[in-house]
Amino acid sequence: MRKDLYFRWERFSAWCGFVLLVGMLVAFAVGGIIPPMSPTESPENIVTFLHDHRTGILTCVALMVLLVPFEYPYVIVTSLQLRRVEGGWGLLSMTQLTTGVVAPLGFFFPLAILAAAAYRPEIHSADVLSAMTDTFWLMFVGNACIFVLQVWSIGYASFVDHRAKPIFPRWYGWLSVALGVVLIPGAFVYLNQSGPLAWNGVLAYSVPSFAYFVWKIATPIVLLRAVKQEEAELAESASEPQLADI
Template identity: 25%
Template sequence: MTKAVADVTGPGQAPRRRWRDNKKLDQWIAFWTVPVFFSLFGLAFVPLSWMMPPRSPGASQAEITDFMQSQNLLVACVILTLAFGMAPVSNACYLNQIRRMSVSPVLRYSLMAGATTGAIVGMVFAMFCFGLGAFRTGYDPEILAMLYDFGYLAFIGSLGCFCIMWMAFGLAIILDKNNILPKWLGYYTVWQYVTELMAAPVWIAKSGPFAWNGLMTFWFAMLLYVPWQFIVYVCIYRAIKNQPEEELDNFHLVNAARTEANA
């Protein structure tokens, strides 16, 4: 009888583990969905539909109609529909690391609630508004203008939920005594998301630096957000890599099963 799977090792070497025996495999799968999600998200919002960078609140009715009736918006919505499910998976990477910290679960729940709210207003609303405008030709220009405003105000003007979400993340890092993530990342996160409060004036300003496409409201926020996002992912990668296997739930489940089998 042949052996289905054999781990070939030399004398004195530890047995080689198969890749699926890695007890962090589930975490790594979740982690690597993050760049996939943001790549699809960026593809849909930028080169495909040019929803971003945001168009002007003062665009003419003809410009709004031409944009809102673009068939590329429908293709972008298809991509976002397929990619949307990856958003909670990526947030699970943060939640799992916060669970390891010596802080109250309230911060983890705050991040979870903020992530849920943020995904709805910051992605689903915009997707439906822009996609609905392109779905059927013949909509009145006034309706297209309303959907145009709704989509951009939902996407950019609802950043308050993200502030609470990431403030909880930053405070968890700062208050943590287990040093799961570096303290400077906590201060950086809190400072970075305080700047998101500058999105509040988009509900008032229709031109200038505080409009939804303005220098302070959008471009300055992106200048801070993009490098912060890359830094966070590097730190999360290191946290997963350095996490002892003894902390993993599946480690204890496997050991308990082995103990029961040997009893």
């Protein structure tokens, strides 16, 4: 592949991060699922919610199905830049790649369960719909902590990269470490129905959501700069033999 085309694809992959962020915000707003409902919501209110938001929820899931594929080039270009730090495929780049590949499923599978509840709510009892809605929120919020290693692998790469201009800046490394830390409380939504560790709580939902939003804006910016740096380094190395001949 021509190098100009290769870097064009890398830039496109980095821009996929912005596409995902904007698309997710639109999809969740259309679905009416932000902010989350209370874990102590009555079955009757849950049934009413599913009836009232049926079209929005199904539209949200359809949009997410269209958006999910954009996650893969975004994850791959991140690992390609991590590979530059390691000098080849290594633990950091492969950890980020494997966990990143799983990441879209963490969104889609819970949403598919919620869509199944909203698809024909009239044929299910309130207890069944409540159980399906609980499953959605428990998976959607609780499974976020699975991706701690993904963001920590990126953060660690910024600390071990000792070049004059690190591929992943130090500030971004600390941001990634912080995001990993605030994702951990999500594991405790399975044990709490109220308070900061419930699925709508400050520690399990609000703080991680804000941190993820900031990180999701910062990551494509960092990747675009990294691709530009890689392209400049390649151009510089290509010109060195010509200078030597002169």
